[in-house]
Amino acid sequence: MSNGRPATVAVSRRDALGTMVGAGFVAMAGGAIAQPVAAETPKRGGRIRVAGMSSSTADTLDPARGSLSTDYTRHYMLYSGLTQYDEHLKPQLALAESIETRDRVLWTIKLRKDVSFHDGSSLTASDVVYSLMRHKIPAMASKAATIATQFQEAKAVGPLEVQIQLIGPNADLPSILAASHFLVVKDGTVDFQTANGTGPYICKDFKPGVRTVATRNANYWKSGRPYLDEIELIGIPDEVSRVNALLSGDVQLIIAINPRSIRRIRSIQGFVVQETPSGLYTNLIMRQDAEPTSDPNFVLAMKHLFDRDLIQKAVFRGFATIANDHPIPPSNPYYLQDLPVRTYDPDRAKFLLQKAGLLNVRLPMYASPAAEESVDIGSVLQEAAANIGLTLAVNRVPADGYWSNHWMKHPLSFGNTNPRPTADLIFGQFYKSDAPWNESGWKNAQFDQLLLAARGEADEVKRKQMYGDMQLLVHEYCGVGLPVFISLMDAHDQRLKGYGSIPLGGLMGYMFAEHVWLDS
Amino acid sequence: MKTTLVLIARRLGTAVVTLLLVSVVVFTISSLLPGDAAEETLGRNATPEAVAALRTKLGLDQPAHLRYLHWLGGLLSGNPGQSMANNLPVKDVIASRLPKSLLLAGLTTIVSVPLALLIGILSAMYRGSMLDRVLSLVTLSMVAVPEFLVATVAVLVFAVNLRWLPALTIVPENATLGEFLSAYAMPVMTLCFVIVAQMARMTRAAMIDQIGQPYVEMAILKGVRPARAVLTHVLPNAVGPIVNAVALSLSYLLGGAIIVETIFNYPGIASLMVDAVTSRDMPLLQACAMIFCLAYLLLVLVADICAILGNPRLRNQ
Numbered sequence: 001m002s003n004g005r006p007a008t009v010a011v012s013r014r015d016a017l018g019t020m021v022g023a024g025f026v027a028m029a030g031g032a033i034a035q036p037v038a039a040e041t042p043k044r045g046g047r048i049r050v051a052g053m054s055s056s057t058a059d060t061l062d063p064a065r066g067s068l069s070t071d072y073t074r075h076y077m078l079y080s081g082l083t084q085y086d087e088h089l090k091p092q093l094a095l096a097e098s099i100e101t102r103d104r105v106l107w108t109i110k111l112r113k114d115v116s117f118h119d120g121s122s123l124t125a126s127d128v129v130y131s132l133m134r135h136k137i138p139a140m141a142s143k144a145a146t147i148a149t150q151f152q153e154a155k156a157v158g159p160l161e162v163q164i165q166l167i168g169p170n171a172d173l174p175s176i177l178a179a180s181h182f183l184v185v186k187d188g189t190v191d192f193q194t195a196n197g198t199g200p201y202i203c204k205d206f207k208p209g210v211r212t213v214a215t216r217n218a219n220y221w222k223s224g225r226p227y228l229d230e231i232e233l234i235g236i237p238d239e240v241s242r243v244n245a246l247l248s249g250d251v252q253l254i255i256a257i258n259p260r261s262i263r264r265i266r267s268i269q270g271f272v273v274q275e276t277p278s279g280l281y282t283n284l285i286m287r288q289d290a291e292p293t294s295d296p297n298f299v300l301a302m303k304h305l306f307d308r309d310l311i312q313k314a315v316f317r318g319f320a321t322i323a324n325d326h327p328i329p330p331s332n333p334y335y336l337q338d339l340p341v342r343t344y345d346p347d348r349a350k351f352l353l354q355k356a357g358l359l360n361v362r363l364p365m366y367a368s369p370a371a372e373e374s375v376d377i378g379s380v381l382q383e384a385a386a387n388i389g390l391t392l393a394v395n396r397v398p399a400d401g402y403w404s405n406h407w408m409k410h411p412l413s414f415g416n417t418n419p420r421p422t423a424d425l426i427f428g429q430f431y432k433s434d435a436p437w438n439e440s441g442w443k444n445a446q447f448d449q450l451l452l453a454a455r456g457e458a459d460e461v462k463r464k465q466m467y468g469d470m471q472l473l474v475h476e477y478c479g480v481g482l483p484v485f486i487s488l489m490d491a492h493d494q495r496l497k498g499y500g501s502i503p504l505g506g507l508m509g510y511m512f513a514e515h516v517w518l519d520s
Numbered sequence: 521m522k523t524t525l526v527l528i529a530r531r532l533g534t535a536v537v538t539l540l541l542v543s544v545v546v547f548t549i550s551s552l553l554p555g556d557a558a559e560e561t562l563g564r565n566a567t568p569e570a571v572a573a574l575r576t577k578l579g580l581d582q583p584a585h586l587r588y589l590h591w592l593g594g595l596l597s598g599n600p601g602q603s604m605a606n607n608l609p610v611k612d613v614i615a616s617r618l619p620k621s622l623l624l625a626g627l628t629t630i631v632s633v634p635l636a637l638l639i640g641i642l643s644a645m646y647r648g649s650m651l652d653r654v655l656s657l658v659t660l661s662m663v664a665v666p667e668f669l670v671a672t673v674a675v676l677v678f679a680v681n682l683r684w685l686p687a688l689t690i691v692p693e694n695a696t697l698g699e700f701l702s703a704y705a706m707p708v709m710t711l712c713f714v715i716v717a718q719m720a721r722m723t724r725a726a727m728i729d730q731i732g733q734p735y736v737e738m739a740i741l742k743g744v745r746p747a748r749a750v751l752t753h754v755l756p757n758a759v760g761p762i763v764n765a766v767a768l769s770l771s772y773l774l775g776g777a778i779i780v781e782t783i784f785n786y787p788g789i790a791s792l793m794v795d796a797v798t799s800r801d802m803p804l805l806q807a808c809a810m811i812f813c814l815a816y817l818l819l820v821l822v823a824d825i826c827a828i829l830g831n832p833r834l835r836n837q
Contacts, residue, residue, distance in 0.1 A: 049690075056795040057613060057804065058561065058605040067563050138573030141561055145570055193608070207616055208606045209795055210787040234690075236785050240672065241687070245785070248679035248687035400798060403563060404555045436567060 042498055046518030047230040048252040050507070051242050055235020059208040062192040063183040064135055064142035069255060070235050072180040072510035074212050077231060078118075079183035079197030080221070082109060082128065083174045085509055087502050088333075089421045091174040095123065095184055095198065095221070104169035104456055111160040115221045117186055118195070118202045125156035130187040132164065144181035146429070146436065169456030171463075172422045179421070180510065200226040200514040210234070214513075227498070227517035243491070246271065252493040253516075255506035259317035265491050276488040276501035277321050279329040279419035279426070282374050284365075284381070284481035285439045290411040292358050299479050301352035305384045306483040307344040315376045320484040326474040327417065327426045329485045331503060334423045334467035339475060350388040362391040366413040370402035372486060374414035408439050415439050415480075419504050423467050427451050431474055440479030447473045495519050524828055528821065535817045539810055546809040547588050550802065556580055557604035557800045578604050591806060601803035605795070610807045613792070618811065621788035624780075625773035627704055628711040633766060636716045640723025640762075645750055647728055655720070663717035671710045671783040678706060689784040707780045714776070715769040722765030726758040733757075760827035767823035771816045 052070030060066060063075045083091040083099070093099065095115060101107045115123040134140050135148035142148065152165040166173065176182065186196045195203040198221065201214035212233040216226055234251070236242040243261045245251045247268055257265065257273070265271050286293035286302060293299065303325050312320045321330060324341045328334060353359045365382070367374040378394040385392045397406055406413055420426040429435055432451055433443040447470055454466040474480070488506045492499055498516045502509025508516075558574040575581045582590070594601050600610040639659060643652040679687035684702070691703045730736065731754055739749045778790035793808035795801070 056605070056799065057603060057792065057801065058795070058799045060606060065561075138570050139577045141570065141574050141577075143563070146567070207787070208608070208613075209792065210616070234688075234785060236688070238782055241675070241783050241785065244672075244675045244680055244687045248675070248683060250679075250686050250688045250690070401554050404559055 042227050042517040049232040050253045051236045051251045053256045057209045061195040075180045076511045077201045077513040078195040079199045081178050081183045083178040085178050091178045104171045105166050107164045109162045125162045126187045128162045129154045131184045172424045175422045226514045257489045257491050259319045272494050274490045278488045278503040280486045282371050282416045285413050285415050286479035287411050288441045288479045293411040295356045297352040297356035301349040303481045304345040304349040308483050311483045319487040323482045323485050325482045326471040336468040336471040346388050359389045364393045364395050366395050366406045366410045368397045368402040370399035371414040371416035442478045531821045542813045560800045600807045603804045605799040605801045610803050617789045617792045628708050632712045632716045636719035639720040644724045644727030659717035659720050662713045668779050670713050674706050689786040707784045719769050723762050726761040730754045730758045759830035763823040763826040767819040771819050775812045
């Protein structure tokens with residue numbers, strides 16, 4: 001037994017005893033309030049139709065290539081991972097029976113016995129090795145290729161035992177393994193015309209851009225689960241149509257409703273709106289390698305120009321959490337409580353801009369529907385800037401091609417980042433000096449050192465301190481203005497039970513399939 | 521009869537040339553779009569190495585003219601290639617969507633054409649009357665309201681409030697006739713809104729043009745009843761412009777159904793083409809463009825043949 005993550009190991013025993021994950025949640029949360037999952041006894045049977053927000057010919061059954069919420073949902077329905085997230089985004093054991101490490105570099109993972117794929121074959125160590133190492137092959141076009149560079153080697157050391165060697169210590173490996181991209185596929189699978197996983201549902205029909213139909217996996221490794229007989233997953237990109245489909249009874253669960261639709265849904269009997277405060281954010285990017293956004297006074301002035309309360313109330317109708325110019329949401333255990341939230345202070349902003357000699361200039365700012373509500377946030381900022389004599393022009397550009405042509409390519413643009421399960425992932429992917437998505441291009445050696453040190457740090461108190469320091473650095477110096485965290489809003493038919501929040505994303509962190517049941 | 525055959529042969533010849541030109545134009549224009557299939561597939565994960573590897577895999581590292589010729593060669597030998605977005609054969613992807621689009625277009629045709637002809641003929645027969653004015657007003661307002669508004673309001677009323685019809689057009693397997701009709705009612709109605717007006721207006725104009733001719737007056741003077749005069753004397757002479765208007769309106773039903781497909785979540789070929797553009801999926805995009813172009817050419821050809829066959833004077837030339 002390691003001293004690295006004793007909590008994980010403790011739960012492994014519980015799970016090995018066949019305790020349901022619902023109970024595992026309670027044990028894990030350390031006295032926190034459990035999900036409403038256990039409130040009533042789940043019933044078996046029934047069929048639901050679920051509407052995601054995207055659907056196109058690029059839909060895939062390959063977990064490595066999943067790029068949109070509907071993909072992740074489909075993958076969690078059909079595949080299982082070594083670990084899985086609970087409602088606090090803590091990793092719980094899933095296909096892994098235990099995960100042990102001494103130095104957070106070399107990890108030993110024991111697999112559950114008697115787990116079978118949908119084609120009847122048994123889960124073995126070679127499947128896991130393949131599922132992890134294939135991300136390193138460029139032609140696989142894996143979306144997790146960057147994360148997978150941390151895997152030095154994965155090898156089978158027994159029929160049900162895998163050893164993973166990382167390139168450096170990372171205490172968050174169990175979290176990383178719960179991501180949808182690392183769900184376990186059968187060894188050697190290259191053709192994903194159908195899905196052969198170990199997940200709660202079996203793929204019955206998959207038509208990219210049309211629908212996915214999955215039926216209950218009677219041999220699922222969690223006994224008693226899942227509850228429904230069949231789930232049909234479709235994509236309705238248009239929000240109004242999605243809400244209408246729910247209200248007319250054509251679908252029973254929808255993702256991503258606009259705050260403006262909430263009153264309408266609540267006014268009709270029989271529907272429930274589920275709010276999940278999350279780490280999703282839309283941020284202003286001020287490039288540190290361009291003029292005049294590289295001026296620290298300018299950066300600080302812009303951060304002071306965000307009227308966070310107004311953005312929360314007017315743009316998101318209250319369905320957002322105030323953020324403090326760093327990417328760690330208040331729900332995260334590493335959130336830096338002691339750091340006061342930056343206030344809306346036009347006078348100070350004006351003073352800073354005067355100091356930088358940037359008052360009375362005109363700057364274009366690129367916003368797009370691709371970055372959620374960036375056009376509205378940009379307008380609020382534009383208004384505040386105009387009051388102190390700074391002219392910001394909001395350039396609204398189409399969503400198509402935004403990420404390749406505009407994002408990070410102008411001195412001022414907007415980004416949008418989905419919740420990440422750990423502080424390390426968000427900092428490592430978006431704030432490290434050499435990260436490909438270092439949006440503002442800021443370089444901070446102290447931050448980079450802290451990030452690497454925190455990965456290998458065994459002492460939780462010290463680790464929290466390090467993440468706190470990193471938040472402070474980003475808050476003070478990074479060229480990113482981060483006004484609010486956007487809540488994830490789903491809605492469902494009230495006969496659908498067992499529905500909760502996993503703040504990774506909508507649809508219960510894309511993982512609703514094994515939790516929900518129908519009360520007819 | 522010979523003229524008709526010559527016409528068909530000549531039209532088919534031009535059709536091949538047109539298709540070739542369209543494919544070149546679509547290929548050129550879509551390669552002007554920023555980004556390619558590899559970059560779109562990888563999205564924000566597009567590191568240079570990953571893009572290069574995927575380009576090689578998809579054959580995008582070849583020069584553009586070679587890719588075009590490769591595609592053309594494939595098409596001529598009956599294989600339109602693999603979709604770049606999901607690696608399925610383009611044939612299969614199209615085969616799962618085209619019948620749906622044709623079904624929707626067919627149903628809309630069955631409803632809209634008789635309706636439009638009826639409206640057109642009636643308002644021509646009673647030109648200037650109250651009926652004519654009411655019909656004109658109705659058809660003009662139908663064409664003036666944008667279809668997304670019609671569709672959204674229809675969904676609100678019939679699906680959300682009254683709950684008579686489903687909000688999405690999803691036909692279950694082995695659906696009953698009732699289920700089938702209720703699923704298609706709203707999309708067909710919305711599409712009818714768009715195309716009926718145009719066809720009805722053209723019919724009315726063509727009919728009125730003929731009704732003013734001396735031969736109609738002669739027929740009436742000889743004692744032919746107005747209905748018979750219109751149907752057996754006027755209509756065959758007006759059929760040329762009418763079928764052309766019908767063909768133009770119907771050609772809208774494949775590609776133009778995109779809004780209806782989006783609102784009712786109907787997996788047709790118009791949304792397939794939009795997907796293909798978004799993911800820069802060239803083989804799929806080309807295939808869709810070819811289908812739209814072919815459908816248009818066929819409709820115009822059929823219209824011309826109908827015009828010739830429907831008019832005895834043209835038929836015997």
